[in-house]
Amino acid sequence: MSETINVTRSSLPPFEEYCAEIRSIWDSHWLTNMGEKHQRLEKALQEYLGVENVVLLTNGHLALENILEALDLHGEIITSPYTFASTTHAIVRCGCTPVFCDIDPETYTIDAGKIEALITEKTVAILPIHVYGNLCDVDEIDRIAKKHHLKVIYDAAHAFGVKKDGVSSACFGDASMFSFHATKVFNTVEGGALCFADFSLRQTVCDLKNFGIHGPEEVPFVGGNAKMNEFCAAMGLCNLKHLDRWLLERKAVVEQYRARLGGVPGIKLNRDQPGVESNYAYFPVIFDGYKYNRDEVFARLAEQGVIARKYFYPITNSFACYKDRPGFDPELTPVAKYMGDRVLTLPLYAGLGADDVDRICDIILG
Numbered sequence: 001m002s003e004t005i006n007v008t009r010s011s012l013p014p015f016e017e018y019c020a021e022i023r024s025i026w027d028s029h030w031l032t033n034m035g036e037k038h039q040r041l042e043k044a045l046q047e048y049l050g051v052e053n054v055v056l057l058t059n060g061h062l063a064l065e066n067i068l069e070a071l072d073l074h075g076e077i078i079t080s081p082y083t084f085a086s087t088t089h090a091i092v093r094c095g096c097t098p099v100f101c102d103i104d105p106e107t108y109t110i111d112a113g114k115i116e117a118l119i120t121e122k123t124v125a126i127l128p129i130h131v132y133g134n135l136c137d138v139d140e141i142d143r144i145a146k147k148h149h150l151k152v153i154y155d156a157a158h159a160f161g162v163k164k165d166g167v168s169s170a171c172f173g174d175a176s177m178f179s180f181h182a183t184k185v186f187n188t189v190e191g192g193a194l195c196f197a198d199f200s201l202r203q204t205v206c207d208l209k210n211f212g213i214h215g216p217e218e219v220p221f222v223g224g225n226a227k228m229n230e231f232c233a234a235m236g237l238c239n240l241k242h243l244d245r246w247l248l249e250r251k252a253v254v255e256q257y258r259a260r261l262g263g264v265p266g267i268k269l270n271r272d273q274p275g276v277e278s279n280y281a282y283f284p285v286i287f288d289g290y291k292y293n294r295d296e297v298f299a300r301l302a303e304q305g306v307i308a309r310k311y312f313y314p315i316t317n318s319f320a321c322y323k324d325r326p327g328f329d330p331e332l333t334p335v336a337k338y339m340g341d342r343v344l345t346l347p348l349y350a351g352l353g354a355d356d357v358d359r360i361c362d363i364i365l366g
């Protein structure tokens with residue numbers, strides 16, 4: 001049997017590059033607490049993402065919890081269940097109530113046309129998710145939010161480096177959260193960031209990630225600990241140098257999948273959005289009416305050592321931990337349920353070989 005192909009493989013810089021970057025940590029003995037690497041990575045990302053404020057955090061999830069606290073949100077937050085556990089959990093863990101909106105069947109992101117019907121006097125924010133490298137309908141969401149005085153926080157964990165008409169995905173809404181987890185397009189091993197335009201938010205976000213400590217003798221918030229350490233920031237500095245090439249390699253893989261699987265009856269592929277420069281974070285395929293159903297394709301691939309992922313499945317409003325909670329019902333979001341039951345994301349990473357992509361397609365088509 002050929003070598004196992006996993007759904008993703010973490011991108012790494014050349015070993016020597018990372019060693020050279022961390023050498024100065026041995027000189028300074030400064031391992032964490034907003035050191036030199038941390039400061040340099042924040043600046044580099046501000047430039048790369050074209051946004052005024054970047055605050056680094058331990059991971060994307062804590063970034064979400066941080067911004068919900070920083071914006072002092074209490075009440076209902078409109079979101080969608082077609083996401084990773086983190087989005088819904090962050091809302092619940094911060095004491096707010098998720099209100100689930102269905103998704104658009106073409107982009108897998110929140111169906112902006114269905115948001116307004118869900119707004120009540122308790123609604124405080126919208127927390128939409130950019131999915132797979134596709135962007136939400138940011139203009140319509142902005143219009144709705146302004147009209148109803150709601151905050152907008154994007155879960156942009158899948159959208160690092162994505163642009164719409166040349167504008168970075170980090171620039172939409174009141175804030176955007178990015179994840180730099182090992183499996184993401186850009187990684188710092190574990191890590192995350194918040195991006196926002198309003199400078200006055202910055203101090204609160206920074207205080208909250210450091211125990212609410214504002215100065216040596218001043219503690220205005222009940223904060224947690226969500227600082228990024230110097231080793232993770234160093235990984236980010238190294239990876240950022242290679243990112244543009246990695247994005248091109250991902251795009252080449254997607255184009256090969258499209259050439260092989262496009263136009264096959266019963267197989268639906270994710271399309272590029274007009275005006276959007278994708279990062280090709282994931283390659284979702286919907287199996288509906290194909291000779292094999294999703295679970296059969298998954299099993300056939302696994303037999304041959306190809307590990308695809310049912311992502312997102314199960315959708316978050318059907319999680320066991322939310323059983324019997326009012327409003328948590330996958331039947332209320334039929335499009336999200338439909339996609340969750342039929343989707344498979346295929347292996348996709350920088351450096352995945354053309355022969356491997358052919359092998360994967362042969363198994364699916366065989």
Ligand SMILES: *Cc1c(COP(=O)(O)O)cnc(C)c1O
Nearest residue numbers: 059060061084086157179180181
């Ligand atoms: C990865 C991910 C997160 C969580 O990020 P971590 O850095 O792993 O904490 C949140 N939302 C989505 C959509 C993700 O894919």
